[in-house]
Amino acid sequence: MQVEFWYEFASTYSYPAAMRVEQAAKDAGVGLVWRPFLLGPIFGAQGWNDSPFNIYPAKGRYMWRDMARICEAQGLTLKEPVRFPQNGLKAARLALLGQDETWGPEFTRRVYLANFAGQQDISDEAALSGILEALGLDAGALLARSNERANKDKLKAQTEEAIAKGIFGAPSFVAGDELFWGNDRLDAALGWAKR
Amino acid sequence: MQVEFWYEFASTYSYPAAMRVEQAAKDAGVGLVWRPFLLGPIFGAQGWNDSPFNIYPAKGRYMWRDMARICEAQGLTLKEPVRFPQNGLKAARLALLGQDETWGPEFTRRVYLANFAGQQDISDEAALSGILEALGLDAGALLARSNERANKDKLKAQTEEAIAKGIFGAPSFVAGDELFWGNDRLDAALGWAKR
Numbered sequence: 001m002q003v004e005f006w007y008e009f010a011s012t013y014s015y016p017a018a019m020r021v022e023q024a025a026k027d028a029g030v031g032l033v034w035r036p037f038l039l040g041p042i043f044g045a046q047g048w049n050d051s052p053f054n055i056y057p058a059k060g061r062y063m064w065r066d067m068a069r070i071c072e073a074q075g076l077t078l079k080e081p082v083r084f085p086q087n088g089l090k091a092a093r094l095a096l097l098g099q100d101e102t103w104g105p106e107f108t109r110r111v112y113l114a115n116f117a118g119q120q121d122i123s124d125e126a127a128l129s130g131i132l133e134a135l136g137l138d139a140g141a142l143l144a145r146s147n148e149r150a151n152k153d154k155l156k157a158q159t160e161e162a163i164a165k166g167i168f169g170a171p172s173f174v175a176g177d178e179l180f181w182g183n184d185r186l187d188a189a190l191g192w193a194k195r
Numbered sequence: 196m197q198v199e200f201w202y203e204f205a206s207t208y209s210y211p212a213a214m215r216v217e218q219a220a221k222d223a224g225v226g227l228v229w230r231p232f233l234l235g236p237i238f239g240a241q242g243w244n245d246s247p248f249n250i251y252p253a254k255g256r257y258m259w260r261d262m263a264r265i266c267e268a269q270g271l272t273l274k275e276p277v278r279f280p281q282n283g284l285k286a287a288r289l290a291l292l293g294q295d296e297t298w299g300p301e302f303t304r305r306v307y308l309a310n311f312a313g314q315q316d317i318s319d320e321a322a323l324s325g326i327l328e329a330l331g332l333d334a335g336a337l338l339a340r341s342n343e344r345a346n347k348d349k350l351k352a353q354t355e356e357a358i359a360k361g362i363f364g365a366p367s368f369v370a371g372d373e374l375f376w377g378n379d380r381l382d383a384a385l386g387w388a389k390r
Contacts, residue, residue, distance in 0.1 A: 046251055056241055056363065058358075058361055058362075058363040059363050059364075061361060062361060062363065062374055062376055065373075065374070066375075066376070066380075069373075069383070163253075166253055166256060166257060167253075168251065168253040168254050168257065169254075178260075178264075179257055179260070180261075181257055181261070182379075184377075184379045184380075185261075185379075188264070
């Protein structure tokens with residue numbers, strides 16, 4: 001059984017998850033699919049117009065400290081982003097184009113690094129072009145395709161699919177009919193997929 | 196360094212934590228202190244008059260499934276409580292009397308079992324008396340002491356202490372100045388205490 005990795009570029013805990021999910025799945029002998037989606041519409045439907053980590057300050061303070069410990073343990077740099085949460089819409093549209101392509105995973109990791117380690121604005125097309133070009137891709141063509149109606153609609157449909165699967169936060173992992181929420185559930189999801 | 200285990204009797208994830216924390220701390224060679232507190236005032240200050248698992252249905256549905264997996268893996272019975280969340284005030288006042296006594300941990304575990312495995316009403320003094328008596332304790336005397344002003348005030352002060360430590364949910368673990376939130380952070384808290 002394969003595991004689906006559902007992620008949102010603004011999501012803090014999706015960063016350590018994205019950086020380790022490919023190796024972890026490989027080590028477990030489990031297939032992996034990458035599924036970008038948008039948390040904004042899901043949070044909006046709950047009445048949140050901001051990250052719950054901003055709405056609930058004690059939870060936010062804890063999250064940043066917890067992230068610092070997790071990133072340190074994983075050997076990942078963590079620097080305060082240029083803003084939180086960042087707008088990951090354009091990056092998600094690009095990641096959607098690459099979700100089943102060989103470049104998709106590395107593009108995704110580099111966007112997370114730009115957001116949480118590189119203090120870059122990931123809503124900036126120049127920053128996204130730089131990442132695509134560094135991967136030897138045609139940035140102009142991909143940006144154009146990412147902004148076509150069909151791709152925009154596909155990202156909306158993928159977010160609807162996330163909701164239909166019961167997803168309410170990121171990262172989430174899906175193994176068959178089982179949902180696992182949070183970076184700390186990656187091993188449980190891989191274990192379930194091997195049952 | 197010791198670890199503080201902060202718990203609320205209505206909290207679902209505090210149940211598997213309470214059932215394993217003593218053995219886990221012993222295995223890690225870390226001292227353990229039990230600290231009951233009340234989540235109600237903390238949630239109320241955030242504008243919640245109910246459990247977030249009831250306020251946000253997708254999160255609630257996920258939590259119960261996640262709890263079922265966790266309890267199965269831990270060999271714990273999980274049955275739908277008589278209501279959720281239950282009122283754990285009286286049980287917390289009793290647990291406070293026992294928090295540094297030899298009977299405190301076992302009383303706490305039996306209240307969690309009554310709530311999440313035994314379908315008992317843990318706000319019922321008869322149920323709490325039954326637990327105390329099964330431990331060979333003077334239920335009448337302890338219930339009377341638990342309802343004295345000094346003990347009520349001590350529980351309020353302990354909840355204030357939780358807030359001052361940055362606690363916003365349960366279970367939480369504190370090791371020195373470090374806060375860890377969630378049953379899934381027990382190992383990290385014990386690891387930190389051993390550093």
